[in-house]
Amino acid sequence: MSENTSFKPSLRLIDATMLVAGSMIGSGIFIVSADISRNAGSSGWLIAVWLITGFMTLTAALSYGELSAMFPKAGGQYIYLKEAYNPLVSFMYGWSFFTVIQTATIAAVGVAFAKFTAYIFPVFSENDIVADLGFLKISPAQLLSILIIVFLTFINTRGINSGKVIQTVFTLTKILSLLALIVFGLFALKPEVWQANWTNVWDLHKLNPEGGISGYTTIAAFGAIAASMVGSIFSSDSWNNVTFIAGEIKNPKRNIGLSLALGTLIVTVIYIVTNIVYTGVLSMQEIAFSDRDRVAVTASNVIFGNAGTVIIAVMIMVSTFGCNNGIIMAGARVYYSMAKDGLFIRRVGTLNRNAVPGFALWLQCIIASLWSLSGRYGDLLDMISFVVVVFYMLTITGIFILRKKMPLAERPYKAFGYPVLPALYILMGSAFCILLIIYKPNYTWPGLIITLSGIPVYYFILWLEKRKPEAVLLA
Numbered sequence: 515m516s517e518n519t520s521f522k523p524s525l526r527l528i529d530a531t532m533l534v535a536g537s538m539i540g541s542g543i544f545i546v547s548a549d550i551s552r553n554a555g556s557s558g559w560l561i562a563v564w565l566i567t568g569f570m571t572l573t574a575a576l577s578y579g580e581l582s583a584m585f586p587k588a589g590g591q592y593i594y595l596k597e598a599y600n601p602l603v604s605f606m607y608g609w610s611f612f613t614v615i616q617t618a619t620i621a622a623v624g625v626a627f628a629k630f631t632a633y634i635f636p637v638f639s640e641n642d643i644v645a646d647l648g649f650l651k652i653s654p655a656q657l658l659s660i661l662i663i664v665f666l667t668f669i670n671t672r673g674i675n676s677g678k679v680i681q682t683v684f685t686l687t688k689i690l691s692l693l694a695l696i697v698f699g700l701f702a703l704k705p706e707v708w709q710a711n712w713t714n715v716w717d718l719h720k721l722n723p724e725g726g727i728s729g730y731t732t733i734a735a736f737g738a739i740a741a742s743m744v745g746s747i748f749s750s751d752s753w754n755n756v757t758f759i760a761g762e763i764k765n766p767k768r769n770i771g772l773s774l775a776l777g778t779l780i781v782t783v784i785y786i787v788t789n790i791v792y793t794g795v796l797s798m799q800e801i802a803f804s805d806r807d808r809v810a811v812t813a814s815n816v817i818f819g820n821a822g823t824v825i826i827a828v829m830i831m832v833s834t835f836g837c838n839n840g841i842i843m844a845g846a847r848v849y850y851s852m853a854k855d856g857l858f859i860r861r862v863g864t865l866n867r868n869a870v871p872g873f874a875l876w877l878q879c880i881i882a883s884l885w886s887l888s889g890r891y892g893d894l895l896d897m898i899s900f901v902v903v904v905f906y907m908l909t910i911t912g913i914f915i916l917r918k919k920m921p922l923a924e925r926p927y928k929a930f931g932y933p934v935l936p937a938l939y940i941l942m943g944s945a946f947c948i949l950l951i952i953y954k955p956n957y958t959w960p961g962l963i964i965t966l967s968g969i970p971v972y973y974f975i976l977w978l979e980k981r982k983p984e985a986v987l988l989a
Contacts, residue, residue, distance in 0.1 A: 534777025542749025558715025579771025589851025590757025598912030609968030624659030684836025737953030
């Protein structure tokens with residue numbers, strides 16, 4: 515197969531915006547409000563958690579606009595960390611990204627697609643076992659997840675235009691579907707439910723399955739908010755994927771920053787209004803203890819009757835299919851950039867005849883498929899939220915560093931609200947991480963271990979390079 519040596523700028527502003535929005539909207543908005551409600555206990559705090567997360571996401575996206583305009587290259591955040599700090603910091607990000615952040619997310623979104631497919635085609639149920647290896651049980655849902663991952667990987671190896679068509683069509687479809695759910699939900703609003711939910715809206719407490727509540731001490735209340743935000747942050751993550759694919763965006767100095775702002779704003783508004791609809795048709799107890807946390811299914815059954823389950827199942831299938839396409843498309847560009855720096859398998863740093871990193875895409879596919887089989891992706895994604903925010907804070911701090919380090923560098927776009935908004939994000943992110951360390955250490959140490967394990971790997975790679983510079987790295 516012949517190879518290309520450079521990416522082809524093919525994505526317009528709308529394509530980039532759909533990549534941002536489509537990568538953010540997966541299955542989270544349909545599920546995680548249950549856990550938030552259990553921890554927060556009231557409609558006011560449910561919406562507040564989504565508002566805080568939305569504010570942080572928008573602030574981070576607007577800050578990244580400056581970096582994307584300065585370094586419009588494939589790899590995005592990996593490049594920003596390297597320029598602001600050093601190759602070790604950027605490698606630790608790339609290592610975490612490859613081992614868990616991106617690949618386990620692909621697996622989780624793929625299995626979510628399969629789980630909701632089972633509502634329509636029960637043969638794909640996660641409860642059935644097609645192979646029991648003792649240490650590993652494999653369900654039809656896991657196999658369907660792998661099939662979807664392989665299919666989308668193949669599509670994206672055919673060129674950037676193949677992937678962008680799927681992304682744009684499916685993202686527009688799921689945005690319109692969510693808007694329809696919101697409109698019908700507002701018509702189905704129950705005044706008595708609304709009044710009950712919006713009385714004592716700032717009464718922060720824990721909801722119990724039997725209907726009782728448990729109060730918090732003042733300090734523990736902050737821990738409860740931080741724990742609640744794990745789900746909303748995961749549901750709002752992957753907005754930065756558009757930065758990874760900068761080499762294939764037309765006029766990247768303008769369009770990346772603009773797509774970040776537009777995409778995150780659209781999704782934030784949709785998320786908040788969707789949760790308002792939940793509080794208009796379901797009691798807080800029903801939201802908190804929906805069957806298997808599937809709040810949207812419970813709400814849809816109220817809004818649409820017996821057809822509600824199928825309607826939401828189709829919506830989530832569309833949502834997760836499009837979401838995975840965007841994540842798969844963008845992720846491979848990070849490994850490509852790492853390989854170009856001599857910090858990954860060298861073959862990963864090549865483009866195929868369709869001008870995309872085909873080998874990187876297939877390697878990502880293999881790791882994501884293994885995560886699908888493991889069944890442990892969900893736990894790791896909860897644990898990695900801490901690390902994701904840490905890297906966001908490091909990247910935004912990089913804006914301050916680069917303003918001093920490279921004062922004369924061209925900055926077609928400057929971070930909105932600098933220095934106040936970037937500094938505020940860093941303060942809020944720090945508070946989130948510190949509270950998780952204190953009150954939910956199980957959400958922090960596994961992600962840290964995975965990230966820090968990149969340090970010996972980094973120095974081992976450097977040792978290999980020095981020892982055998984002519985050899986194919988890690989081959």
